[in-house]
Amino acid sequence: MRVAVVGSGPSGVYAADALVSQDEIPVEVDIIDRLPVPFGLVRYGVAPDHLSIRSVRDTLNKVLAKPGVRFLGNVVVGQDVSTAELLAHYDAVVLTYGASRDRRLGIPGEDLDGSVAATDFVAWYCGHPDADRELFERLLPTATSAVVVGVGNVAVDVTRVLAKTVGELDHTDMPQHVLDTLAASSITDVHLLGRRGPAQATFTTKELKELGELIDADVIVHPDEIELDEPSAALAAEDRAVGRNVDVIRGWADRPNTGRGRRIHVRFLSRPVELLGDDRVRSVVVERTRLTPDGGVEGTGQMEEIAADLVVRSVGYRGTPLEGLPFDERRNVIPHVDGRVVDGDSPVRGMYVAGWIKRGPTGIIGTNKKDAVGTVESLLADARAGVLPAPASPEPIEDLLASRGVDVVTTSGWDAIDAAEQALGQQSGRERTTIHERDRMLEIAQG
Ligand SMILES: Cc1cc2nc3c(=O)[nH]c(=O)nc-3n(C[C@H](O)[C@H](O)[C@H](O)COP(=O)(O)OP(=O)(O)OC[C@H]3O[C@@H](n4cnc5c(N)ncnc54)[C@H](O)[C@@H]3O)c2cc1C
Structure with missing residues (x-):
């Protein structure tokens, strides 16, 4: 089974981990993010002076290195590729794109x-x-x-x-x-x-x-x-x-x-x-x-x-809709039953949701783990029951993205950015210094 996870914040990474950590159904997971670097609000929200909380990313990084998991960064879902196209390329899609608007x-x-x-x-x-x-x-x-x-x-x-x-x-x-x-x-x-x-x-x-x-x-x-x-x-x-x-x-x-x-x-x-x-x-x-x-x-x-x-x-964060998908305008979340996306009373087959865009902006980082595991249980149950729609396109998603000129940052590209940030930090006696320019990140990722 091939699954696309949209968003590489904690809920996306925990969902990927839950998918590849079970051995009943072999799964390959692509974690797609609009940014060239992973980890969502763990990188771009948690305060930089809270070093121990930020070190959660070391745990998340280990998941990216697991067999069967790929990071595809710098890909904006809803712009570079639609959710309908993702469903045509994967057996299932897990939406974990967060709720980071003010x-x-x-x-x-x-x-x-x-x-x-x-x-x-x-x-x-x-x-x-x-x-x-x-x-x-x-x-x-x-x-x-x-x-x-x-x-x-x-x-x-x-x-x-x-x-x-x-x-x-x-x-x-x-x-x-x-x-x-x-x-x-x-x-x-x-x-x-x-x-x-x-x-x-x-x-x-x-x-x-x-x-x-x-x-x-x-x-x-x-x-x-x-x-x-x-x-x-x-x-x-x-x-x-x-x-x-x-x-x-x-x-x-x-x-x-x-x-x-x-x-x-x-x-x-x-x-x-x-x-x-x-x-x-x-x-x-x-x-x-x-x-x-x-x-x-x-x-x-x-x-x-x-x-x-x-x-x-x-005074709080809120989620935003993604084209073509149902959205609860009052709670600013994607409507679901046990993590299965629903449109009114009907399930949107193959589409799942976890994290802030499922629950709203509440809880701590760890809350997303239990939440993502729950969603993955629903997904695996549907796979066992044979109700996932078969992917319509045999073409790898990379080919589609390449045909649109998208500069995808893969796991090895992220590893290069990670190493460059650590080297930059060491120049001033720090463990790491964040590289903030998108162009520079892309250059480093491409070697
Ligand atoms: C300022 C701040 C500080 C916080 N501090 C703490 C703390 O100290 N301790 C703690 O436990 N929790 C903290 N939290 C909460 C914690 O960060 C969240 O619980 C957690 O990040 C939510 O995870 P998520 O994966 O659902 O969303 P996010 O972490 O927001 O991840 C969503 C990901 O989706 C990507 N994405 C968005 N749109 C698209 C798209 N269209 N296509 C592709 N990718 C997309 C984003 O780039 C992002 O990487 C803090 C939150 C904030 C806002």
């Missing part, structure tokens, strides 16, 4: 210069080839105050990267131009805004705690924003993870301001209602909120203006 705030001023999506900022500091380098090279050295909207782990990552000294980042694989720009940043204040209280924030305690451990940043909280109402206090008492977060935040309230060069203002019960500015964002109008008995929030009408010449919106 959600919007939906408030006036959101599109002012200086207001950016966390997706774009994260892509830039991770060295994504599509990142807008000029934008951040212009914004960071000319900004003094940043507002980060959102209280999930991504917002905490963004806040930490903005508040760290470059000395705390130069051991990572960030491209040199990113380190240079962060070194030239004139940001002294980062305001992290959450519309609900400390008991409702969705960060993990380990990530939160790190904010209080930076070399040159004080953390400031407003005591009146961290008082817990009765339901929040009950939640903190019941749920240990919530209780730990609340303890960390209360600990900050008791700490003196030590006069360090940067300040992280962790704000709760505060929601942005408008961004103000002229040629660039200059401030954020923030409304104080209160929690409602049904677990929501409502505005109090009490307004405050926070000066900000950089605003990073981190």
